[in-house]
Amino acid sequence: LEQSHALKLRLHNARQDFDREQLQKRQESEKRIQMKIWKDRRRELEIEHQNEMKSLLANPQNLDKESLDLAIEDLKQKHELEISDASETALQNRLQPVSYTHLRAHETGR
Numbered sequence: 001l002e003q004s005h006a007l008k009l010r011l012h013n014a015r016q017d018f019d020r021e022q023l024q025k026r027q028e029s030e031k032r033i034q035m036k037i038w039k040d041r042r043r044e045l046e047i048e049h050q051n052e053m054k055s056l057l058a059n060p061q062n063l064d065k066e067s068l069d070l071a072i073e074d075l076k077q078k079h080e081l082e083i084s085d086a087s088e089t090a091l092q093n094r095l096q097p098v099s100y101t102h103l104r105a106h107e108t109g110r
Contacts, residue, residue, distance in 0.1 A: 052071070
């Protein structure tokens with residue numbers, strides 16, 4: 001009787017250990033899946049952001065201050081960015097339209 005009880009106890013403990021291991025494996029697997037989803041989404045956001053910036057910079061002559069302000073605000077909200085006022089001003093100053101002559105001067109090193 002005592003051996004039977006000891007055997008049942010060992011089986012019970014082994015089952016608990018097995019269940020714990022299975023739970024841990026499942027949690028680790030779910031964590032890996034969540035990390036992959038997070039990394040994939042982050043990469044999608046990075047690509048989306050790059051495309052938006054390329055789109056903005058593709059035609060700088062079409063950018064006015066209001067459009068630039070709206071684009072910056074949109075990027076900040078969409079990507080939950082924290083952009084300081086100084087950085088935003090620097091970005092606005094940097095993205096001002098320039099003439100064709102100005103661009104050619106940079107290309108030729110004048």
